[in-house]
Amino acid sequence: MTTASVYAEFAALEAHGVSPTYERLSLAVAGNPTILGLLDGLPPAKRQPNLLFGVVRLLGGPVGDPSDFHDFTVANWAEVEANLRTRSTQTNEPGRCAVLLPVLAKLPQPLALLEVGASAGLGLYPDRYSYRYGRHRLGSDGPVLDCALTGTPPPDRLPEVAWRAGLDLNPLRVTDPADVAWLDALIWPEHQHRRDRLRAAAAIAAADPPLLIRGDLVDDLPGLAARAPAGATLVVFHTSVLYQVPAARREAFDHLVRTLPGHRISVEAPGVVAFDSLPPAPDDTLHNVLALDGRPLAWARGHGQAATWFGA
Numbered sequence: 546m547t548t549a550s551v552y553a554e555f556a557a558l559e560a561h562g563v564s565p566t567y568e569r570l571s572l573a574v575a576g577n578p579t580i581l582g583l584l585d586g587l588p589p590a591k592r593q594p595n596l597l598f599g600v601v602r603l604l605g606g607p608v609g610d611p612s613d614f615h616d617f618t619v620a621n622w623a624e625v626e627a628n629l630r631t632r633s634t635q636t637n638e639p640g641r642c643a644v645l646l647p648v649l650a651k652l653p654q655p656l657a658l659l660e661v662g663a664s665a666g667l668g669l670y671p672d673r674y675s676y677r678y679g680r681h682r683l684g685s686d687g688p689v690l691d692c693a694l695t696g697t698p699p700p701d702r703l704p705e706v707a708w709r710a711g712l713d714l715n716p717l718r719v720t721d722p723a724d725v726a727w728l729d730a731l732i733w734p735e736h737q738h739r740r741d742r743l744r745a746a747a748a749i750a751a752a753d754p755p756l757l758i759r760g761d762l763v764d765d766l767p768g769l770a771a772r773a774p775a776g777a778t779l780v781v782f783h784t785s786v787l788y789q790v791p792a793a794r795r796e797a798f799d800h801l802v803r804t805l806p807g808h809r810i811s812v813e814a815p816g817v818v819a820f821d822s823l824p825p826a827p828d829d830t831l832h833n834v835l836a837l838d839g840r841p842l843a844w845a846r847g848h849g850q851a852a853t854w855f856g857a
Contacts, residue, residue: 548584548592549575555594558831559847564733566609567598573611580615583622590789591629595636595731600628603730633789635717636731637664639746640739640849641784641812642671643678643692647700647852648810648837652780655705657773657807661762661798662786663711665719665728666755667746672706674746687749688742696843696854707777710756712769719747720754739848762790763797770805779807785833785847787817803839811836812845827853 546554556571571594574580584592597618598608604624606617618625649656649671660668675684677691678699717724725747732739758769766781773779781802787795795817802809811818812833815826820841826832832844835852842856 548581551592552594558829560594560733562830564735566734567594570598570608570611570614573614577611577615580618583619583626587626587629590633593634595634596629596632597625599634599727599731600625600632602734603628603727608734632727633715634731635662635664635713635715635728636785637667637717637728637743638739638784638848639667639670639674639688639742640690640692641668641845642674643676643690643694643849644812644835644843644845644852645782645784645810646671646676646683646704647694647697647854648835648842649704649780650700650702652704652808653778655707655777657708657777657779658706658710659766659770659773659779659781660711661766661781661783662789663713663716663755663757665717665724665747666709666711666750666757667719667743668782668784669709669711669755670706670746670749672703673749676700688745690742690849692849693851694854695852708756708774710758710769710772712758712760712762712765714759714761716757716759718757719750736848762786763794763801766798766801767805773807779805780810781805781807782810782812784812785814787811787813808838824855827851 552571552575556568560568560571601618602608607613658669674687675689677689678694681699683700684703719725728743729740770779812835815823815834818836823841826844832846834841835843835845840856843852843854845852
């Protein structure tokens with residue numbers, strides 16, 4: 546797939562109807578030989594739209610007007626490139642907990658949560674947030690996470706969490722302003738509600754920090770999982786992470802996690818985690834597949850804003 550097609554696909558499948566700014570900007574980049582040429586000098590994993598747009602925003606560059614974006618990116622390419630090479634997309638979206646909750650609430654309690662690709666660990670607090678599934682409200686503290694849930698009843702309780710830990714190649718700290726600035730830059734321009742709940746979730750994590758370990762999802766997972774307390778159900782989960790992992794390492798992780806006790810929840814794009822068959826997605830926008838122990842259960846939008854159940 547060419548870099549131009551990556552940006553055109555991002556505009557059509559991810560940004561369309563979600564971020565007019567990024568849809569317009571992605572289409573402009575797809576047709577801009579100068580920026581495409583600069584991006585093609587990078588490894589494929591470093592050319593992705595979310596990463597480029599986040600870096601430019603972090604550096605104070607404009608994303609609202611494609612012409613201004615072009616001028617800033619070209620004029621500041623050395624700094625943009627340096628950040629692209631050293632950073633990765635670490636969107637730490639608390640809203641994804643609204644997709645996880647219907648599964649977490651039904652597992653044997655209490656839970657020992659271990660997130661792979663945890664970023665700053667904001668996905669490790671599903672018991673500390675509030676949820677709104679249509680007219681059904683659950684919880685009374687923390688940011689309110691809205692999710693359009695269809696095909697299954699909304700959960701009727703919050704999970705009990707006895708232990709929470711995360712594994713990441715570059716864990717972020719919500720107490721570090723520079724790390725929070727990067728998380729903020731990764732939020733799409735129009736999404737002030739996501740910015741507000743990032744801050745609210747960061748305050749929760751800062752008051753009770755999770756165990757975050759710098760490490761590899763294959764080499765370091767067994768040691769961290771072994772630290773989960775006895776008597777708690779281990780839940781290894783990951784959301785929109787494995788697409789950044791080479792196929793051979795994804796396969797090694799898949800084999801490894803099957804040997805661990807407890808359960809695995811995955812929320813990844815179709816094809817990133819293999820399934821024998823899937824029903825059609827609700828529409829043409831990008832959906833991830835929510836699965837428990839390798840069994841697909843639902844289609845989920847990337848920021849947790851909707852989930853369409855099709856599994857038992």
